[in-house]
Amino acid sequence: MIEAVAPARLGPGFRHLMASAWVSNLGDGIALAAGPLLVASQTRSPALVSMAMLLVGLPWLLFGLLAGAVADRVDRLRMVVVANLLRSVVLAVLCVTIVTGVVNIALVLGAMFLLGTAEVFADTAYRTFLPMLVDKADLGIANARLQAGFITLNQFAGAPLGAALFAVGMAVPFGAQILCGLLGVVLATRIALPPGPVRGEVDTHVLRDIGEGLRWLMGNAPVRTLALVIVTFNITWAAAWSILVLYSLDVLHMGPIGYGLLTSAAAAGGLVGTFLYGWLERHVPLATLMRACLSLEVVMHLGFAVTRVPWVAVLIMFGFGVYAFAWGTLSQAVRQRAVPMDFQGRVGSVYSVSIFGGTVIGSGLGGLIAQHGGVLAPFWFAFVGSGVTLALVWRQLGHIAHADDGVPGVQRSVGPAG
Numbered sequence: 559m560i561e562a563v564a565p566a567r568l569g570p571g572f573r574h575l576m577a578s579a580w581v582s583n584l585g586d587g588i589a590l591a592a593g594p595l596l597v598a599s600q601t602r603s604p605a606l607v608s609m610a611m612l613l614v615g616l617p618w619l620l621f622g623l624l625a626g627a628v629a630d631r632v633d634r635l636r637m638v639v640v641a642n643l644l645r646s647v648v649l650a651v652l653c654v655t656i657v658t659g660v661v662n663i664a665l666v667l668g669a670m671f672l673l674g675t676a677e678v679f680a681d682t683a684y685r686t687f688l689p690m691l692v693d694k695a696d697l698g699i700a701n702a703r704l705q706a707g708f709i710t711l712n713q714f715a716g717a718p719l720g721a722a723l724f725a726v727g728m729a730v731p732f733g734a735q736i737l738c739g740l741l742g743v744v745l746a747t748r749i750a751l752p753p754g755p756v757r758g759e760v761d762t763h764v765l766r767d768i769g770e771g772l773r774w775l776m777g778n779a780p781v782r783t784l785a786l787v788i789v790t791f792n793i794t795w796a797a798a799w800s801i802l803v804l805y806s807l808d809v810l811h812m813g814p815i816g817y818g819l820l821t822s823a824a825a826a827g828g829l830v831g832t833f834l835y836g837w838l839e840r841h842v843p844l845a846t847l848m849r850a851c852l853s854l855e856v857v858m859h860l861g862f863a864v865t866r867v868p869w870v871a872v873l874i875m876f877g878f879g880v881y882a883f884a885w886g887t888l889s890q891a892v893r894q895r896a897v898p899m900d901f902q903g904r905v906g907s908v909y910s911v912s913i914f915g916g917t918v919i920g921s922g923l924g925g926l927i928a929q930h931g932g933v934l935a936p937f938w939f940a941f942v943g944s945g946v947t948l949a950l951v952w953r954q955l956g957h958i959a960h961a962d963d964g965v966p967g968v969q970r971s972v973g974p975a976g
Contacts, residue, residue, distance in 0.1 A: 574749045580744075583712040609667060623904070628903050639746060698888065778961070789916045845959040
């Protein structure tokens with residue numbers, strides 16, 4: 559069973575990384591439900607409720623590039639450990655305020671911002687581990703296994719568990735998140751990585767490091783194009799996704815349970831996509847696979863724009879999950895193969911900022927477009943926008959798929975940390 563999930567060729571370091579990531583995903587999934595429930599217990603103000611979600615994502619825009627530069631100039635494993643320990647401290651303080659009854663919305667919002675900030679630094683460093691642990695040829699399947707854990711534990715198991723624990727006591731789910739986080743730290747310390755920073759001693763200013771990362775990305779045509787594709791497709795996707803609940807209620811007339819079915823269908827499709835990825839990577843050329851995933855994205859927007867049949871929408875969402883998580887696995891593996899080891903943090907952080915920035919922009923656009931053009935208008939906008947983008951980059955996708963040509967392979971670390 560272990561061999562099927564984490565093949566021995568990926569090494570013991572990957573198995574410890576996967577275990578750490580999966581446990582941490584469970585804790586984050588618990589917070590997905592418990593966090594909004596805690597906010598709602600303190601306020602019914604729509605502005606403050608939406609502010610809570612904003613404060614979780616805002617740190618990526620504020621500190622994402624800084625976190626990438628830091629990850630390339632310090633011991634990355636130590637950065638993960640320190641950031642996650644700080645998250646546990648914030649959660650512990652939050653639990654104390656809940657138990658003692660002094661919690662209020664200001665404390666909750668402040669805790670969410672601090673947790674989001676710590677997550678930026680922890681996740682940025684975490685994402686640099688994989689190219690240090692597995693060979694280039696195995697980055698795709700390794701990313702797929704990490705994605706499978708994210709979908710299963712974060713999307714499926716974590717949220718209902720978090721809601722159930724919150725019903726037991728408001729502080730209980732956050733205590734569980736602390737335990738998951740600490741266990742994740744313990745497992746992370748078992749990963750054998752070269753000690754110290756990957757760049758050795760660094761005497762440059764952190765702003766110069768950020769600039770170097772941006773210049774490297776802008777100077778590498780395939781990686782630059784991939785970043786632009788991710789930004790654009792996140793804008794168009796978020797424009798439609800931001801009003802999906804209204805689409806399910808007002809267009810499909812599915813009700814709240816139907817909306818939950820739509821999101822669950824996407825997660826189920828994602829689980830299928832991640833486990834199919836190994837077969838797809840072996841049998842389908844990367845350029846063809848990239849073009850197929852992006853083409854399906856365009857078709858999905860069109861399908862939502864024209865259908866009024868609930869079961870058709872559910873099938874579309876299932877298909878979305880299959881190709882979207884396959885694309886996420888593929889694009890991340892391509893980037894990790896192409897970027898030199900000492901730039902992984904900085905270039906990876908640009909992608910993270912692009913994802914969150916595109917999502918913020920797209921969500922704002924989706925609301926404005928729906929306000930003036932109706933609920934279906936964002937889907938037509940997404941169809942046209944993604945279609946035009948795909949047409950413009952169609953030929954370049956072949957170069958993106960082979961962006962790692964000429965980049966040295968990974969020398970994998972072996973054995974647990976002593």
